[in-house]
Amino acid sequence: MSLRPRVIPVLLLQNGGLVKTYKFKQPKYVGDPINAVKIFNEKEVDELLLLDISCSINQSEPDYNLIHEIVSEAFMPIGYGGGIKTVDQAKKIFDLGIEKIILNTSLQTNPDLVSQISSIYGSSSVVANIDYKKNIFGKHKVFFKSGTIKSEFNPLDWALKLQDAGSGEIILNNIDKEGTYSGYDIELLSNLNNKIKVPVVISGGASSLEDFKNAIHAGASGMAAGSMFIYKRPHNAVLINYPSFNDFKNLYN
């Protein structure tokens, strides 16, 4: 029997607030992150992803006080990403009670950070996040710094490199789909899943349980979603929500 894939709300932090973006742009304040985490805690979510999108832009350190407040209220596995450039910074985050560090921007210039952290904390504690979008020739390119810096890497080669460096999980995040409710990038997920041994979490575009089902069939170990769990459509009113455990059970049968 294989394992039930995880369904993971993504919380974007910016200057201490909870925000939601659309294709990585137009950050809109949607509330207090502590309050959102309390609600997700009551809903017994599988896991949470906290991504501080202000750190790489402002070149600032992680907001340790905010992270501390969040983990004191949250009794599920939590991944944190944003502003981690050194092993010491990662240690501070682990010491607060976070179990997964998510790396992205710092890997562009220092991919060795993956192995430096994973050799101490184990590969399952180090997650690599890959933001990507298509260029005008239809080729996928990896982006850094919250989608503001384009690189020449393609997501498949970059994922393999980070896996070999000791990353225990890969998050595949399609910038063009983020916040659009247009479904996951199933094609790239299938391609990557055939080439990679570590678990892959797909992100960007989720709108329904049907999208989760498609991702599971394409081999996803986790399905991340932001807008779907933060907004109520059609008018995108802020309403923290999460499907029931029974809804999930039906997905896997």
Next chain:
Amino acid sequence: MIAIINYNLGNPKSIKNMLGYLGVDSMISSDPNEIALADRLILPGVGHFKHGIEQLDILNLFEVLNKEVLIKKKPILGICLGMQLMTKHSEEGDCNGLGWLDATTRKFQIIDTLKVPHMGWNDVHYKKDSKLTEDFSADPRYYFVHSYHVQCNQEADVLGTTTYGYEFVAAFQHENIYGVQFHPEKSHKYGMELLRNFNKI
């Protein structure tokens, strides 16, 4: 007072966070004198087995742990690597453990498409009555992250099992010695029920 043993591996703070939420006093310590004063012990841990044993040795914790657990019979709960360290031997680093019960730690023998580590939520089926599992909610599920698992040689020590590729030991109990492969501190109310019960043993 519960002492959460700090031997530089894993995440003692997240256990303290949940105990604090439950109103249970705890301290994170690697000081043998402090540890000897606690009523109960938790041995946490995430990481490499051999590295764990080496750290316990460097911190001079073998003597106090053996005395408090085997002679004074204080309740102790091993979590994840902490559970595995209680066994006689692990294939991870081909290394001897604390040897508190007749069990060994094996690498997952998974042949098909299942990924290792076993990471995510899984159901646990409890096989016998125990103070640790009294009045649990129906269908308990817990968060697991591990590449090695415990194999008990004495069926009577097996408290609960889970299945990933095959059935294996998710929880054991031998007298005052308890171990769980999953992370109660990351498993919502199911983990809270377990830690609350442990505080009453």
